[in-house]
Amino acid sequence: MANQINTIIFDLGGVLIDWNPLYVFNDLIPDAERRKEFFDNICTMHWNEQQDAGTPIAQATEERIALFPAWENEIRAYYGRWVEMLGDANHGTVEILKSLIDSPDYRVYALTNWSAETFPIAKSMERFQFLHWFEGILVSGEEFLLKPQPEIYEAILERYDIDRHKAVFIDDNYKNVVGSEAVGLKAIHFTTPEKLAEELRQLTVNI
Known part of the structure; x- marks a missing residue:
């Protein structure tokens, strides 16, 4: 043919490869409504995609913290605990x-x-x-x-x-x-x- x-x-x-931020954030943000706010408005999938497109992680993290200082711990955990978001093959x-x-x-x-x-x-x-x-x-x-x-x-x-x-x-x-x-x-x-x-x-x- x-x-x-x-x-x-x-x-x-x-x-x-299984990848899921909830492997970290289910424990880090146990309240479901607060966790939803985090993923809907703070560290969104669109934000994650910007790093996939080449934005440096350190830059992206600091910019997000400057916008949402009350969420600093959670924002730093996004890439600081990134390895824990990886599941199995x-x-x-x-x-x-x-x-x-x-x-x-x-x-x-x-x-x-x-x-x-x-x-x-x-x-x-x-x-x-x-x-x-x-x-x-x-x-x-x-x-x-x-x-x-x-x-x-x-x-x-x-x-x-x-x-x-x-x-x-x-x-x-x-x-x-x-x-x-x-x-x-x-x-x-x-x-x-x-x-x-x-x-x-x-x-x-x-x-």
């Missing part, structure tokens, strides 16, 4: 990754929204040694780009000479799936390893 898939690109957080997805890595038929890469400062920490951890299996990883914080911006998909395609018509991208965030498809890169919306395996097989990917 002319457009047979030969390259698989994985997102990391939510697909291969998604072992079902890691098994799929391993089967693709072991096959001579596929090239395997990763494209992740992740701070350039915290990603090396995860990569050095024993339970995430599969991060060393990829032929290449494009980290948003190193590129000053962010999914679903079209430029970040173009960047990984160009850097690793990937034919978008023979590749598929996997992400748990639907807006990133839409962003991928907008540049002509086929995408799978990840929900479970079992569903991912099924959808890859439908694309005639052997796992």
Whole structure:
């Protein structure tokens, strides 16, 4: 087949790695309403994404404290206890990754929204040694780009000479799936390893 898939690109957080700030903040802010205020108005997901796009963590932290001094302890904990927000690997997805890595038929890469400062920490951890299996990883914080911006998909395609018509991208965030498809890169919306395996097989990917 002319457009047979030969390259698989994985997102990391939510697909291969469990990450959840509540692992820290359920205990740090036990009151549910106060915790909701913190995530809705103080350290929001949009704020977190700015560090994934390259804003230095120290700068972002101090700026947030200047705006919300009463929340200083909680704001500092966001990155000060960041490692505790990492859960386990998604072992079902890691098994799929391993089967693709072991096959001579596929090239395997990763494209992740992740701070350039915290990603090396995860990569050095024993339970995430599969991060060393990829032929290449494009980290948003190193590129000053962010999914679903079209430029970040173009960047990984160009850097690793990937034919978008023979590749598929996997992400748990639907807006990133839409962003991928907008540049002509086929995408799978990840929900479970079992569903991912099924959808890859439908694309005639052997796992």
